[in-house]
Amino acid sequence: MPEGHSVHRLARQFQDVFGGRRLAVSSPQGRFTAGAELLNGHVMTEAAAHGKQLFLRFDHDVFLHVHLGLYGAWNFGGDSSFRGASSIGAPRRIGESETASTGEDHDYAGPPEPVGAVRVRLVSDHGWADLRGATTCAAITSDEAAAVLKRLGPDPLRNLPGDRDEFIRRLSRRKTAVALLLMDQSVLAGVGNIYRAEVLFRQALDPWTPGNAIDAATAGRLWDDAVQAMSDGVRDGRIVTTPPRLWTVANGTVPDADAHFVYKREGLPCRACGTLVGMAEIGTRKLYWCPGCQL
Known part of the structure; x- marks a missing residue:
């Protein structure tokens, strides 16, 4: 499932290529026909993300x-003025990074015929976007959008005034292990399995520590590190949590093997202490951590 940085990049992309444009909206697959009819012919005014949720607002509110979920993906295409990635979502070709498009189709004459189960297609005068396989695809009112947001925790990539304190409050009132709480979207929106493992390692925090046993200063550092790590992900289009001194090459491209401290490195020596990185199941997901550093 794409983590929050990918969805924020999607929102920026939609704003860039569709913001202020009147869109033709259809459902080639047929499962979103009624929703498409509500949106068809209207201007997309704003694209926004909160955690893993994407909201495209149209001029009639x-x-x-x-929500892409495990299998959802957006594909884009268009003419030379249309700058969009060709794929964001599943399948991830290189970790969490998307496949880039140059956007230089000078012979563009409209979108191609839909391929596969396209839930919704958005078309402007310069390009198109197709959605497949999403967990959630719905046309909703502003009140319904507000209700979705109310169920979510603060988003480190929005980092609004009060968000840090709200995260500390939500974390501290739960007895659940912090490794589970960081993946609970009602506590912290946008963090997935990679950021969870990497931030806990970078803060040397035992993943099984109950939320209510974490002091406010430590919880605040978790928030700050999530803000930093996820902001780097938005900038880079992939998750890299290690510093340059740990990279085997310095040509601007970080090898996948060097990108993380603990994620998917079970059985390998910890980059900091040499202890073998561990892996365990927690909440039906794999957790990666260093038994030496995170005591």
Whole structure:
């Protein structure tokens, strides 16, 4: 499932290529026909993300709400003025990074015929976007969008005034292990399995520590590190949590093997202490951590 930085990059991309444009909206697959009819012919005014949720707002105050889930993906294409990635979402070709498009189709004459189960297609005068396989794809009102947001915790990539304190409050009132709480979207929106493992390692925090046993200063550092790590992900288009001194090459491209401290490195020596990185199941997901550093 794409983590929050990918969805924020999607929102920026939609704003860049579709913001202020009147869109033709359809459902080639047929499963979103009624929703497409509500949006068809209207101007997309704003694209925004909160955690893993994407909201495209139209000029009649109706939103396209999308959660990609495990199998959802957006594909884009268009003419030379249309700058978009060709794929964001599943399948991830290189970790969490998307496949880039040059956007230089000088012979563009409209979108191609839909391929596969396209849930929704958005078309402007310069390009198109197709959505497949999403967990959520719905046309909703502003009140319904507000209700979705109310159920979510603060988003480190929005980092609004009060968000840090709200995260500390939500974390401290739960007895659940912090490794589970960081993946609970009602506590912290946007963090997935990679950021969870890497931030806990970078803060040398035992993943099984109950939330209510973490002091406010430590919880604040968790928030700050999530802000930093996820902001780097938005900038880079992939998750790299290690510093340059640990990279085997210095040509601007970080090898996948060097990108993380503990994620998917079970059985390998910890980059900091040499202890073998561990892996365990927690909440039906794999947790990676260093038994030496995170005591």
